[in-house]
Amino acid sequence: MDLWELKKEPHLSASSVNDYVECGLLYKFGRIDKLPLESKSDALEFGSVIHLVLAEFYEEKMVGNKLLLKEVHQIFERHWRDIAEGRENIQYAEGKDFETLLMDGKDLLTAWYHKLPEDHFRILSIEEAFSFTIPNLPVPVIGVTDLVEEDDSGAIVITDWKTSGRAFSSDEVDNNMQLTIYQMATKANGYPDPSVNRCL
Numbered sequence: 001m002d003l004w005e006l007k008k009e010p011h012l013s014a015s016s017v018n019d020y021v022e023c024g025l026l027y028k029f030g031r032i033d034k035l036p037l038e039s040k041s042d043a044l045e046f047g048s049v050i051h052l053v054l055a056e057f058y059e060e061k062m063v064g065n066k067l068l069l070k071e072v073h074q075i076f077e078r079h080w081r082d083i084a085e086g087r088e089n090i091q092y093a094e095g096k097d098f099e100t101l102l103m104d105g106k107d108l109l110t111a112w113y114h115k116l117p118e119d120h121f122r123i124l125s126i127e128e129a130f131s132f133t134i135p136n137l138p139v140p141v142i143g144v145t146d147l148v149e150e151d152d153s154g155a156i157v158i159t160d161w162k163t164s165g166r167a168f169s170s171d172e173v174d175n176n177m178q179l180t181i182y183q184m185a186t187k188a189n190g191y192p193d194p195s196v197n198r199c200l
Contacts, residue, residue, distance in 0.1 A: 003129040006142040011131075013143045014178040021177075039091040042084075046101055047163045049079045051146065053109065054161050055127050058147060062123045069113050076105045108163065121149035121157060124191065132188035145182045148191060156191050158182050 020027040029035045053076045060067050067075075084090055084098055092101075125148045131140045147159040160179055 001129040001131065003142065003144055006129060006131050006140075010139045011142045012137070012139055013141065014181045015143075017141075017181075018177065039089045042090055042092045042096055042101060043163070045084055045090055046080075046105065049076065049083055049105065050108070050163050051127070051161055052079045054146070058123055058126045062126070069110060072109050072113060073106050076109055077102065080105060119151070121151050124148045124150055124156075125189075128189065130185035130189050132185055134184075141181060141185070143181065143185065145185060145189075148186055156186065158186055 016027065016031050019030060053072060056075050057067055057072060080098075080102055084101070090098075092098075096104075125145065128145050128148065129142070130145060131142045133140050145158060146161045149157045149159070151157055158179065160176075160182065
């Protein structure tokens with residue numbers, strides 16, 4: 001299943017549903033009127049790069065290789081330079097620029113790496129596209145699950161990679177709409193009912 005092909009047809013996504021819930025006008029301008037953005041936020045581009053790095057990390061883990069921290073840093077710097085260096089249409093938050101986010105990314109990945117559990121979970125999918133329907137909804141819900149694993153007991157674990165400045169509480173994870181959609185999508189993609197959701 002290819003996400004870009006899925007996007008060619010009418011659809012909903014976790015982010016579009018969130019836009020509608022948070023601000024109907026934002027949904028109208030972006031999803032219906034399709035008005036182009038004058039700039040892209042640094043947080044959006046930064047998050048995209050972190051996703052690329054973690055996808056590479058877990059692709060290596062899937063084949064039995066654990067990347068060293070310095071390799072993770074090198075991957076981040078390569079992707080960050082490819083995506084952000086020299087671009088004038090990135091809107092940086094106050095006090096942030098290309099170089100500070102380069103350092104922030106390495107610091108964030110260092111903290112993540114040192115907290116990474118030494119588990120033996122079996123990786124089932126990384127950045128897997130999905131499409132499923134909900135009764136009485138005229139269009140499918142599409143998107144990508146960041147990581148789906150199976151733990152030692154056979155439970156399915158869905159992980160959503162976040163780059164916020166704080167960890168999600170258990171209640172926030174349990175009530176997260178995006179993770180609920182991912183849980184439905186994982187079942188639609190043929191996995192057993194997921195029993196664990198987590199944000200990293």
